[in-house]
Amino acid sequence: MTTPIHHTFGPLALQSQVLQAFRLQFQPWLWQHGPSREELRTALAKQYSRNVHVFDSGRSALWALLTALELQPGDEVILQGFTCAVVPNAIRAAGGTPIYVDISQRTLGLDPSLVRSAITRRTRAVICQHTFGIPSDTSALRIICDESDIALIEDCAHILPEQLSDRIGLHADAVLLSFGRDKAISGVSGGAVLTQHAFIAQRLDGIEKSAATLSKWEIFTLVCYPLRYATAKFLWPVHLGRLYLRIVRFFRLLPPVLTAEERRGIMTARAYALPNACAAMALLQFQQLRSINAHRHMLSERYAAAVHTLHAEVPRAAASSPALQKFPLLLPNAERIRRALKRQDIHLDDGWCGAVVNPRTTDQRAAGYPRGTCPESERIASHILSLPTHPTMTVKDADRLLAALEKLLHT
Ligand SMILES: Cc1ncc(COP(=O)(O)O)c(C=O)c1O
Numbered sequence: 101m102t103t104p105i106h107h108t109f110g111p112l113a114l115q116s117q118v119l120q121a122f123r124l125q126f127q128p129w130l131w132q133h134g135p136s137r138e139e140l141r142t143a144l145a146k147q148y149s150r151n152v153h154v155f156d157s158g159r160s161a162l163w164a165l166l167t168a169l170e171l172q173p174g175d176e177v178i179l180q181g182f183t184c185a186v187v188p189n190a191i192r193a194a195g196g197t198p199i200y201v202d203i204s205q206r207t208l209g210l211d212p213s214l215v216r217s218a219i220t221r222r223t224r225a226v227i228c229q230h231t232f233g234i235p236s237d238t239s240a241l242r243i244i245c246d247e248s249d250i251a252l253i254e255d256c257a258h259i260l261p262e263q264l265s266d267r268i269g270l271h272a273d274a275v276l277l278s279f280g281r282d283k284a285i286s287g288v289s290g291g292a293v294l295t296q297h298a299f300i301a302q303r304l305d306g307i308e309k310s311a312a313t314l315s316k317w318e319i320f321t322l323v324c325y326p327l328r329y330a331t332a333k334f335l336w337p338v339h340l341g342r343l344y345l346r347i348v349r350f351f352r353l354l355p356p357v358l359t360a361e362e363r364r365g366i367m368t369a370r371a372y373a374l375p376n377a378c379a380a381m382a383l384l385q386f387q388q389l390r391s392i393n394a395h396r397h398m399l400s401e402r403y404a405a406a407v408h409t410l411h412a413e414v415p416r417a418a419a420s421s422p423a424l425q426k427f428p429l430l431l432p433n434a435e436r437i438r439r440a441l442k443r444q445d446i447h448l449d450d451g452w453c454g455a456v457v458n459p460r461t462t463d464q465r466a467a468g469y470p471r472g473t474c475p476e477s478e479r480i481a482s483h484i485l486s487l488p489t490h491p492t493m494t495v496k497d498a499d500r501l502l503a504a505l506e507k508l509l510h511t
Contacts, residue, residue: 103336105497107426107450108357110329111490112286112385112392120384121326124377131319134376140383141292147386148264150275150294151301153308154379156372158257158278159186160311161291162227164371165274166194168303169251171224178218178226180210181469181477184452185358185462187227187255189367192468196224200456202474207417208428209236211476216244225251228272232452232486233259233284233396233424234417235267242271257291258425260284260389264294267420273297279382281325281357282450282490284425285389287382288322289355290374311373319375321355326381328354357451358459365466393423396489399498403427403487406502410509412485426450426486431509434485440508446501453484 113121124130137154144152155161166177177196179187180203188198201218204211208231215226226245228236238254245252254272257280264270274297279290295301314322328348332341348354361367385392400421407414412429431437438448451459456477457467464471472478487501 102445102500103333104341105446105488105493105501107448107486107488107490108282109332109447110326111282111488111492113326113329114385114388114491116384116388117286117381118326118330120381121323124323124380125320125327128316128320130380131316131323131377132313132375134380136376136380136383137374140374140379140386143383143386144277144292144294147262148269148275148294150296151304152292152294153301153304154290154292154374155308155311156291156314156374156378157289158276158280158283158291159190159367160371161278161293162187162190162255162276163193163367163369164304164307165253165276165293165300166191166196166225167307168300169225170303171196174222175224176220176222177224178210178215180227180229180231181456181474182208182231182480183229183457184257185362185365185457185459185467186367187229188457188467188469189362189365192365193367193369198468199223200469200474200477202476203231203480204237205430205476205480206415207234207236208232208415208480209234210241212237212240212244215241219244219248219250223248223250225253227253227255229255229257230259230268232418232426232428233421234415235420238267238271257283259421259423260386260393261422262389262393268422269294274300279378279385284423285382285385285392287374287378287380287385288325290378290382307371308373311371313373314375318355319377321353322375323377324353325355363459363462365463365468392491395491396423396425399489399493399495400424400427402495402498403502406506410505412509424489427489429485429487430480430483431485432483434483437485437505437508441501441504444504446504448485448487450486452486453481455481
């Protein structure tokens with residue numbers, strides 16, 4: 101039996117991370133505090149020449165950033181349709197109102213022409229999401245934000261370029277990073293804000309200094325995450341992997357990506373500190389960034405070469421991404437194909453399909469999304485089928501996936 105093809109079974113649990121996590125589970129004195137948090141900050145500051153503030157997750161970092169902007173009740177923050185529930189949650193928790201603007205099929209990011217008409221005198225910020233690592237139209241958004249004196253936040257949760265560029269990062273007042281388990285690099289959990297503005301940095305300093313600490317139990321479950329999936333993959337060929345995952349979930353030994361409260365639109369208005377253990381894991385992967393991004397690029401090129409035989413569309417700007425977090429295809433029967441692939445142990449439900457605010461189990465109304473207001477986002481959500489590019493996805497896996505897809509699409 102082959103191991104499963106997936107988006108979410110420890111996608112960044114590389115052997116080096118599994119070994120590191122194995123050691124860390126026996127070093128509880130390094131879980132909450134230690135040198136790695138400052139080492140990660142220094143490495144990021146050196147690489148991107150920005151002030152760096154780190155938190156326990158990207159959502160926490162986004163909340164901290166919006167809080168630093170001192171939103172007042174009624175202030176609006178523009179975000180795109182086809183996003184993750186934690187983004188509107190962070191906006192509301194920071195005191196703002198999320199305003200959804202539709203996306204362009206070329207980038208799966210904000211359509212700048214629609215952003216201009218959505219700006220009101222209450223708009224305080226625009227969040228430009230580089231969906232799956234596809235560069236959004238940041239130059240156009242910068243001009244629009246400058247016209248109205250609005251902050252531009254680039255949400256780089258899905259992409260960590262080796263350098264900030266005109267396409268990704270350079271135009272932003274602040275850049276949001278995530279080191280979540282399935283993001284560009286993984287500390288299992290973690291997030292950061294990069295900024296060059298002294299006044300934002302100063303307020304973030306205060307927020308980071310007063311951040312709460314995650315409990316040792318919470319950090320233990322995060323540290324063990326790579327080990328859980330390494331064990332599940334080991335047990336898969338003897339048909340025990342699925343059972344093992346069920347057991348660890350039952351005993352709450354696998355931290356959820358999103359809590360039930362978050363799916364209902366609730367986020368605690370408070371920042372948590374980046375645990376030292378997560379910083380250590382993120383730092384190790386940051387040191388491997390070039391090879392991780394090169395691997396993603398290589399798999400994306402392989403998928404791109406096969407696309408013409410699949411009769412699927414690909415968002416045009418995907419070709420200009422330095423490293424796609426996943427490779428998006430647009431197909432009219434995406435859901436049927438996903439279900440058929442699952443029967444072959446190919447799991448392509450990545451939590452980014454079937455809804456404008458993802459995952460689809462999110463209460464869309466609680467997320468503040470008025471149905472029908474972002475028609476292109478709704479269409480993309482129902483047509484998308486994303487292929488994995490993460491570093492534990494091998495070329496052999498990619499070829500197996502392409503062969504299975506080709507067979508399904510031609511029958
Ligand atoms: C677009 C986007 N922004 C921000 C976040 C927040 O990242 P994190 O999972 O680290 O909280 C996520 C993921 O959840 C995301 O998909």
